[in-house]
Structures are given as C-alpha cells and as structure tokens.
Amino acid sequence: MPWWSWPLVLLMAALLAAEVHMGYPGLRSWLPYVLLLPLAVALLIWAGRVRVEVGPGADGERELRAGAAHLPVSAVGRVDVVRGEAKREALGPQLDPEAFVLHRPWVGPAVRIEVLDPDDPTPYWVVSTRRPEDLIAALR
Incomplete structure (x- = not known):
C-alpha cells in the first residue's frame, strides 16, 4: 500500500470509532478505538501483502x-x-x-x-x- 493511504485509512477508522463512541454513550469510550484501529491496520497489511x-x-x-x-x-x-x-x-x-x-x-x-x-x-x-x-x- 502507498504510504499516503495509511494516514487516510487510520483517520477514517478513528472517525468511525468517534461516531460509534458518540452514538452509544453507554458503551465503554475506548472500545470502538481498540477494535477499529487495529482492524484498519490489519486491513492495510492484508492489502499490501502480495509478493x-x-x-x-x-x-x-x-x-x-x-x-x-x-x-x-x-x-x-x-x-x-x-x-x-x-x-x-x-x-x-x-x-x-x-x-x-x-x-x-x-x-x-x-x-x-x-x-x-x-x-x-x-x-x-x-x-x-x-x-x-x-x-x-x-x-x-
């Protein structure tokens, strides 16, 4: 993956986590970030793995x-x-x-x-x- 896709994908994951955090106030505040940011990193690594x-x-x-x-x-x-x-x-x-x-x-x-x-x-x-x-x- 190109280097510029990493900040974009991570920013999108952080924004999605913030929306989930704001939409479900009873949910632990850190849970969407802990789930979505590593998922975004895994997606980027998976997309660039072809040799x-x-x-x-x-x-x-x-x-x-x-x-x-x-x-x-x-x-x-x-x-x-x-x-x-x-x-x-x-x-x-x-x-x-x-x-x-x-x-x-x-x-x-x-x-x-x-x-x-x-x-x-x-x-x-x-x-x-x-x-x-x-x-x-x-x-x-």
Missing part, C-alpha cells in the same frame, strides 16, 4: 510466483514492460478474458508475460511490479 518473486518451486524448478499463482520459468515466453497509457490499454481494451491479472493500482508499472505452456489456457499474465527490469532479469 511477486522468482524462486525455486516445489519440484526444484525455478518459477514465477505472483500472489498464490505460480508459473514455471520454462513456460515463460516474451516479457514486456507496460507503463502509463500502454498499461491502461493492456488492462482494458486489449485484455484477453483468459489472462491472469495481478493489478495493484498503487503500483505504477506492470509486466506482460507470455505463457508458452500448451496445456495452460492462460495466454499471458499481467502483473504489477515496482521493479519490472529486475523481474525480467530474474526470469532470464
């Missing part, structure tokens, strides 16, 4: 992992960096319905990874990553 990495798989072969999905590096074809308008096009009008997409709006660039496995119905992956050049180098 994109290349490493050894269960069978020892190197694989690309994006969240819970994984793809053997041997099945990776052409890899392109998409930024700005090209990213909007890749995620909009040009998007194949069978493509795997891991899009995080707060991450700028993405990579489009062609899948060469004939048994895989997914034609390509579009994955947001902060360091697309490093990911491309790791896939080679």
Whole structure:
C-alpha cells in the first residue's frame, strides 16, 4: 500500500470509532478505538501483502510466483514492460478474458508475460511490479 493511504485509512477508522463512541454513550469510550484501529491496520497489511518473486518451486524448478499463482520459468515466453497509457490499454481494451491479472493500482508499472505452456489456457499474465527490469532479469 502507498504510504499516503495509511494516514487516510487510520483517520477514517478513528472517525468511525468517534461516531460509534458518540452514538452509544453507554458503551465503554475506548472500545470502538481498540477494535477499529487495529482492524484498519490489519486491513492495510492484508492489502499490501502480495509478493511477486522468482524462486525455486516445489519440484526444484525455478518459477514465477505472483500472489498464490505460480508459473514455471520454462513456460515463460516474451516479457514486456507496460507503463502509463500502454498499461491502461493492456488492462482494458486489449485484455484477453483468459489472462491472469495481478493489478495493484498503487503500483505504477506492470509486466506482460507470455505463457508458452500448451496445456495452460492462460495466454499471458499481467502483473504489477515496482521493479519490472529486475523481474525480467530474474526470469532470464
């Protein structure tokens, strides 16, 4: 998650806790804050937990992992960096319905990874990553 989302989400949680506190005067005054602020932190951590990495798989072969999905590096074809308008096009009008997409709006660039496995119905992956050049180098 981007740094600026943390103060916004925590402020929203604090305002919601204050409204609950004012709306239910018999309730312990600290209870909404104790419940909602840690819940907001947990939500922020959960939303930013997705990892994109290349490493050894269960069978020892190197694989690309994006969240819970994984793809053997041997099945990776052409890899392109998409930024700005090209990213909007890749995620909009040009998007194949069978493509795997891991899009995080707060991450700028993405990579489009062609899948060469004939048994895989997914034609390509579009994955947001902060360091697309490093990911491309790791896939080679």
